[in-house]
Amino acid sequence: MAEAGIAQYRQRLAVRPSVLGRVRTIVKAHMHLWGFAPLAETVALCVHELLVNVPRHTGSPKCELTLDRGPGRLRVTVSDTSQTLPVKREPDWINETGRGLVLLDEMTNAWGAEPNPDGGKSVWFEVRATPRGEAA
Template sequence: MAEAGTQQYRQELAVDPQGFARIRRIVGAYLRYWGRDELVPPAAMCVTELLTNVHRHAGSAACVLVLQTSSSGVRIVVSDESPALPVVREPDWFAESGRGMFLLSSTVDAWGADPTREGKDVWIEFRAATEGTAA
């Protein structure tokens, strides 16, 4: 059950790296609309990483992007058809790839991956700043 005041955006996608800029603009527009302007840069980076992982590792371009905001913060979920869960590895800073989940895990307040009947949900959370905490 969704908590009172929850707002949500959901989009079914066929992941194409050429469309990442459009998706980042959509994410930014919703976060600004919801008054969470400070999250636009980190959320855009994290969504790009999640979609890149679908493109490279899921075996299918089909996925679903969900943005959800509530009094406790913002949650972003990317669901795909692959049962393989993401792994955070110590990055090789000289390699051309392989740093995404490390950077993502260092940027968000929480993240996880949950197996589903159809594949998996990979989610990230940015928690709302609490009183006495800098935003």
């Protein structure tokens, strides 16, 4: 039996510039559907940042995006084929790189990365809020 307030969206992707806009639209639609409308733009931006790093840092565009809505929180996970965990570093302001994890640090309540038991890794973030229509 499913726990009240739990919902999930899962999508396997091959990250290409042509799919990023569609994924942002899907993420924002789920934020509205699940009552997290005020967080829609923030979550979509953070998802975008995670996705653009997949082909850049893994050599493969393949990944899986998971949105997990729980009571008072949303957890987003991007799982890819690389075992190399990301490291937050000082952004390169001239070349406009290295800002993704800094952005996650500033815009989310928590984030992390962990190796997957079957290979690859998962990078995740959480945002907390009481969805519209639920008691605080």
